[in-house]
Amino acid sequence: MSLNKLTTVDRRDAKLALAHIYVAFIALLLGGLAGLLQVFVRTGQFTLPAGIGYYQVLTVHGVLLGLILTTFFIFGFQIASVSRTSGTFSDLQRRLGWIGFWLMTIGTTAAAVMVLLNKATVLYTFYAPLQAHWIFYLGLTLVVVGSWVGGAGQVLRYVQWRKENKGSKEPSPLLSFMVVINNLMWLVATLGVAVSVLFQLLPWSLGLIERVDVLLSRTLFWYFGHALVYFWLLPAYMVWYVIIPKVIGGKIFSDSLARLSFILFLLFSVPVGLHHQLTEPGIDGTWKFIQVILTMAVVVPSLMTAFSMFAMFELRGRELGGKGIFGWIRKLPWNDSRFFVPFIGMLAFIPGGAGGIVNASYQMNQLVHNTIWVPGHFHLTFASAVVLTYFGAAFWLIPHLTGRKLTKSINNLANISGILWAIGMTIMSAAMHIAGLLGAPRRSDYSEYGGAQQAYDWIPYQIAQAVGGTILFIAILVIMYVVVKLIWFAPKGEEEFPVGDVHESSGPTPPLLENFKLWLVILVALILFAYTVPLIDIISNAPPGVKGYKLW
Template identity: 90%
Template sequence: MSHTNSLTKVDRRDAKLAMAHIYVAFIALLLGGLAGLLQVFVRSGQFTLPAGIGYYQVLTVHGVLLGLILTTFFIYGFQIASVSRTSGTFTDGQRKLGWIGFWLMTIGTAAAATMVLLNKATVLYTFYAPLQAHWIFYLGLTLVVVGSWVGGAGQILRYAQWRKEHKGSGQHSPLLSFMVVVNNLMWFAATLGVAASVLFQLLPWSLGLIERVDVALSRTLFWYFGHALVYFWLLPAYMVWYTIIPKVIGGKIFSDSLARLSFMLFLIFSIPVGIHHQLTEPGIDGTWKFIQVVLTFAVIVPSLMTAFSMFAMFELRGRELGGKGLFGWFKKLPWKDTRFFVPFIGMVAFIPGGAGGIVNASYQMNQLIHNTIWVTGHFHLTIATAVVLTYFGAAFWLIPHLTGRTLTKSLNSLSNFSGILWAVGMTIMSSAMHIAGLIGAPRRSDYSEYGGAQQAYDWIPYQIAQAVGGTILFIAILVIIYIVVQLAWFAPKGEEEFPVGDVHEHSGPTPAMLENFKVWLVILAALILFAYTVPIIDIISNSPAGSKGYQLW
């Protein structure tokens, strides 16, 4: 039998912890969004940054604050609330872990951000060597990662406690809590790569303890983490799609087994795929690149499972409400409810986003778009639209639920307006990036170094379109910040629902295998060892300085 939780409201103490994370996330959204606006202005060629601020400085601020800080803090805020709502209130010890994690992450963020603002860490979001940052930047990022481990441990312990309390009851663990645990385990496994790179290479190097670093090794360790990071962003959006949206539209979760299986597939296929970001790099044998490309394509399977599950659930509900014909059910969905409408825009954006991802991961097609602004356009469709709009759609009911306020009719309409603004801005900006990328416009460049080259003139219309789209997006960010402030402090007091769907009665039984984490973690470890052992041994043994050394070039 499936578990339906009796707790309808998140405990006030857990709510406070969740909201602390969410506040930091939205501060990061505002500052990171402003940096993004400055970027597209500079690229349009019509604007120069004031006060000696460098283009790559604002690029680093934008990437780090939105790609790492907004996402990690919002995800943890959402996950803390989700576990508390479905597995029960945290114990004092578990909550203390959450607070320790929060403060470690916040102090680390402040340290890293300070160095970037002082222009001592203009190393972009990927912080590749041989670009070097101040050691405080690397230490700050380490604290963010360690803080996330501590906070994530608290969430996993609460889930483990639920399973212990319900041993032998025949109940499946709460689906939403199960998904949180899968995401955390994937994050723990993935961040080992970036932690190893920072602690053993970049931090000692920036402190002057070692003279040089192995660039190929540091990049490989970064991408061991970097692609799983994408799924760490994506899985909380999938949590909303699988478990929250069914309840919002008045339907049921299509299949408990399918939801759990898709998450377990993401767990095992998320990490041994990082080399597909390094297809043009020397030092990695083509065979291993090809193997990781094949593993990357395996991730398409749980994504297609999710798409099927979503639209099956939409159709079942639409027909229940009287939808006739092939697409009559579509009109019956609650289009005016922002809790559904804003994440739905995200779902739609994920279709072209996913198609672009197939291009990026393809061994041959990647040659055309590698290191062009096409790649930037791609992740603005996936993370910055599909994922982030789902987060916003969740925040619009989660924040009032946690603060004891209500999502009013006028704020609901304004939220829908912000989603439409976002979709319009991103369509203009991302389309311009994709097209400019196809005609060779480089990624991570302000184009000034191209001077009067004919090529640069060809890019100008697309750069101006990016500035137009970016401006619309920044207006959307201001509207969203206004809504968040209203929901946190000024909306009428009341009870806002934390919607969690029940599983459809015809969903069928869930195999116990899908909750056996030991088996899946062994498969994950085996896949990682298979995909990475030989490439990393090759890199170390072929470095000019030999296995002991650190080479720079």
């Protein structure tokens, strides 16, 4: 039980959380439309109007969904979570939240305008030597800095709770603890992309420096890029660990296990970026192999989470009278979108995780690297497991913040959106995986392959991607309708912000798990171990013309 007795989010904090959520769903609609256009173009039967380029919509799709939808929804959810479990924000903490929001919004607008003007068609990864307009890089910088400022407000509220309850034997609120872990991971990870943008890409685009070290910029990006995946994932885990037990009437299986899994994600999130660069020259194979091993270590907290979730499901199902080996499954609330939609995401994470093992494997990666298999994997993990959990959370979070009700009819529509998403994603992702095994490239619109026989082999899978993508966009339209109803038109009322209690048999939580100084020291040590020598090698062995290049 938490010492905090609040059951609702303060209205001032709710306004701040909603502002973030509004931007997130606008990004979903626009990014989803760009994704639909992509799969149509890849069939070879559709040409984009008004001179719009394929790689232009690819950049819109990746940036809006991978960076903007996620960051804004995560911060809206985390603000509400901290306010609900640690207490109402102070004026300073809330002000930091608003400053962060406006910095991120201004940055998003600036970057989006450059992409729409076709002056920043640099894909989601914005790799050099592709160069964008300097306003695009400045916009992304504002998004990152804004997230630091907004995250500081959340962390300060948690610190305040610790001070207010000093001497208590009770651990801090689990949901707030998880938010702090995610913010710390995000801060450490974004240092890499901040260095790359501020000291390489931005000065380069302004003409202040003649060239950049491409390998160094890519390595700094992936120092950030893999932790970004966990930044998306951990809020979904917050919902799975803390919210879903309350939704189904059960209890959190283990407070200690939940905290330990988040700490392990923190430790193994950053020092693993080189496994995205296994095919790149200039990085010693020994260090690639070491980071592959560190990457595989994330299987441990993932399996801990799976065990915790399904143990909780079984305990609740048997409490409701489930008999036999699988009888408890029928007792779960399958008609409740707050459970059903995230559960679809949990199932998608099983094949998605298996594909991730292939991607991170030193040998198997050679087969699938830079093929469309990789987006197929990405759409199972991020675009299914994570995004469906966000949607499931939105179905109760938005009415809680707006003072409305999730009615039966809206709930049914929400379930339909989840089913449509599952169907569309199954078709599209399966086609991507198979086409990838046949050698279909990751980002191409395939037009440059002309009449090559290989391109003909990919056509059925390109058409399947378009079919799946169309169903997915229909699902997005249904979700947008649900969201609009929950914001403005659903009946007035009170919707619960569900926070689960810990099971009585869980046992006490060791204070060691909340020793942030210890875990941060270990994290820094792992990063220094994994990156010091590779970065020294990259800088000291830079090619002619870049040799001696300085970051400033």
